[in-house]
Amino acid sequence: MPVILYVLFAVSLLPILLAWAGAAYRIRQLGTLDNRHPRAQQARLTGAGARVQAAQANAWESLGVFTATCVIALAAGVELESLTPAAWLFLVCRLLHPLLYVFNLAWWRSGVYALGMLCCGYIVWRAATLS
Template identity: 40%
Template structure:
């Protein structure tokens, strides 16, 4: 069980870079990538490129919360199947979140974000108190 939970964390670690792939294509459409000032260039983006940039950064933010949830769960004792299921549901929610950002589905994106965060907070609560 622990190996599966840790694998979900490993997969989640790759998601910010998956989110960066469409950003690279979007930036290339604007001309060229400014390696000297990439954040300045990205701050000037709009539309699709702006959304994929936001999804990229949000993926790092979510990773920190998920990593904490996984580590608390892993250190609190035997990992149960419910925690593993929540871990993989989080991964699915993050993939859905990226798709919602890319396709400009703001309301659905908020719902998917909430479900993913609920998984993150439920995991250590279950591990510590159930």
Template identity: 40%
Template sequence: MTIAQICLLAACLLPLGCASIAKSRGFGKRRREGGFDNNRPREWLARQEGWQARANAAQANSWEALPVFIAGLFVASQHQAAQATVDMLALGFVAARLAYIGLYVADRASLRSLLWAAGTAASVALFFVR
């Protein structure tokens, strides 16, 4: 398994991590006490505020970023791009996304946007490596 493939798996798991963060405060509590409602999870998440709401937004954005990364890896593979370059771009994407999620939850909007751009740039760069 290449580093890029490991990064692909990690990128696919990032939204699930964000969802866990968003729901974490509600775990172990009864629904009537504000605990997580697995019968209506999206409605429950929509009512959250603060860092939980931001973690849920990071989840949505992680799903949105994933197709471009996957497509970039596919195109790089089709071009038989240098694996070391693909691996570095994939690592850059995952690192940017991890930092992005942390900054989103921490409510650091300007830095978060910078990391979003870096992750997007890494995904787009995958289309052009040879």
């Protein structure tokens, strides 16, 4: 199976892992895990806890973009093995992004996000130039 599909699976797990990290911050900062009203409780987080929640939201958004990118590449008939470097770089960016978010390194985080989106743009460009 092509690496890009393994990356798609790995990236699909990131929002879930970040949700678990967010739950840990909710317990640490607020003393309990309110599973009846989790969104209201998440809104009360501050500092690193709030940034984990924001990173989780961004992970969901990026998952949608990368999924669409993979579908476009598949539909266009791109040789998926040729996309391995871009897929690996996207994965590295997505793994670094929440860490940079938690440690409040905003400019680095934005740069890593942009690089990940450039990977998606490159994959779509490859698909577009096939025809």
